[in-house]
Amino acid sequence: MSGDRIEADYLLETPIDPRIAAEIIAGEQSSGTFVPVPGETPELKARSAARVIRLDILDEDAAGPALPGASPAADGRFRRALVTLSWPLETLGPSLPNLVATVAGNLFELKAVSGLRLLDIRMPSAFAAAYRGPQFGIAGTRRLAGVDKRAMIGTIVKPSVGFSAEETASLVRKLCEAGIDFIKDDELQADGPACPFADRVKAVMRVIEAEADRTGKKTMYAFNLTGDLDQMRRRHDHLVESGATCLMASLNSVGLVGMIELARFSTLPIHAHRNGWGYLARHPMLGWSYVAWQKIWRLAGADHMHVNGLQNKFFESDASVMDSARTCLTPLFPEKPCIVMPVFSSGQSARQAPATYAGLGSTDLIVTAGGGIMGHPDGPAAGVTALKEAWAATVAGISLEEHARAHPELGRALEVAA
Template sequence: MNRVRFEGLPCSSVTSRRNIHLVERLIVDYRLRTQDDPRKVAETVAGEQSSGTFIATPGEDLALKERASATVERLEEVEDDATPVLPGSSGADRARSFRLRLSWPMSNLGPSIPNLLATVAGNLFELKGVAGLKIEDIHLPGSFKAAYPGPGFGIEGTRRLAGVASGPIVGTIVKPSVGLDPEGTASLVDALCEGGIDFVKDDELQADGPHCPFEDRLRAVMAVIDRHSDRLGRKVMYAVNLTGEIDEMLHRHDLVVEAGGTCVMVSLNSVGPTGLTALRRHSSLPIHAHRNGWGYLGRSPDNGWSYRAWHKIWRLAGADHMHVNGIANKFWEPDESVVVSAKACLEPLFADRPDRVMPVFSSGQTVMTAHPTFERLGADDLIFTAGGGIVAHPQGVAAGVRSLRDAWDAAVAGIPLGEAARNSAALAKAIETYG
């Protein structure tokens, strides 16, 4: 393959880069596929997402172009995977793939997440010359750090409130996903607390349905958690799903605080960045961020978002816990992608701010995935949630919790799973069941 590399290409409306070092810029990396002239398409994308349009317009003078136009910083050819292109793509050549880096003057948008999204993920996906486009990474300038507080609790604050100083925070999801009433939910949480669970979350499908109203569920579950807190010496963290309209979420947050809760949960793609930002600015609790719907944004290898780029938006807006799927998960995602996503959560978003967030492993997790998760991540700063892997244990919920904790203790200590099972009947039964 003939590799083509263009460095520092201005878009067609830019003729000068004078004093560019004095201007704060937003930088975004893409993977571009095209069947057209790659340089022309890159310039078209840059123009479409800044000052340009399909024809010169009155007022589009040189000074405006120099001030407002996006710039093609890099265009480097990489191997193409020969998959089908997006419908309606123009060009007669075979599809080729490129690493594309664009930059924008921050004076175009200011430190605003909604306007950042309009800039970096707007009409460019619809351009005929674009046969595929994936947002690979976003490099946020410092003005965003000043405008958005980021996570309020992150890893350290979550550990403090959950009473888990080291090792994974072992958790589960209320199952069945929907169908339990408040009393049924509280009964399950009672058994989980009795078994020594660290963390319980509502399913994303259960927020404020008529069969299980938010306030009734919160009241019933917190009564159980409070009853167990003295015996456990800590309060089990319950991420109660308050997803809704902004005013509803803020009201529900306050109810959780009044009830003595220690965490709230939202569905990110349902409430949007503006909803999460409003909740973060109001919240005095960690925010557990569920990524349901991620597949339509990230599953395609040639279009949409990489998790690395996408998760930065939510961390900036204020998420403390970010779902990353799980090893050997029940969905489409390969293990390597899961590990890369989790490691991204454990990196600071800004070098001088302690804003690492807890990766949340879920989706078909059992005692069988504890060792490979720890070995591949190389860290135990995580929330490990198993639904069926706990509540479907043949010996009951408490045995499910015990088996998962024993599996993780063995993983961190470097003890093979089979060897650890010789000293744990619950773990041995779990291996028989889930192995």
């Protein structure tokens, strides 16, 4: 890729010749419009227009239209193709909000498109210089959580909502005593009257600090500060004053600019939650791939990125989950890798440890098991122990069933997760 151009890959379905459709998209997303206009000279196009630099036909007779509102196919046939477009950096500069408007703007609405999915983005190094990227990433997260090389074992406060601040702290005490590494608010728990943010921070940090004084290990807790910019700044400052070591924000709620600004003032790791991801990705011929989407948020400043989990409760396949996790560990730029910690969640238990480790090839991850810990027959503390033992056995190359013979907490967990 040229150092001064942006590239984006798409899966295109169209009722017309894919080459013509690709040129329509390129024109719509750069110098063109639906009719010729004065000033759109050949010189301007050469300088500013998007280019179609790759087009590979995949299917000459697709089962489309995948999406409503497309033009009818004159011959009754819909075609699919892989398309790569390229834009000059000088038309928008190294701006993430304007990058999104360029690569994921009006192109989805075009009648020449009966299906379109953004698969990947490649940005020139000017973006690396313009944005902070993750401040903490894997190394900083491990340092603050006191976890060196093994997988980080975590959970979500469950029930998701309904606990008071003191009830939340009571559960956190049990989890800290069990040696858990990481706890997070559920994304539904923010600053409601039933459990105000400040009260929850005070109650939870009192427990975490007391346990840290006793054992030397300070559990990382990601407090959900999702809100408008002023609220997030105030909540961030309160977390810092209270000795917290992590915060959480819902990406699709705070938006790209909200995330960029949060990362600019934050002095804590940012646990980025992707709730709402389904409306961007569930249809296979619309929206974003995670590979493309996560690059935006990593560069904006996320330190942890949710990637779903194996055998999850949602629509996503295991192969997609592992692709998502691996891409979090893949450098964005040579000069600024922007590596972030993938977070596995959604129906996770001791059972998924072997396949997760085999697929990722690394212990640089956070496993957040809600029911897998809270639902252990012998209580949350046993759930934490079971998950730790599952990962210890997996990394050592021991089957879970064999390891469970000498570790009853793991054995009980396997019975429940069978």
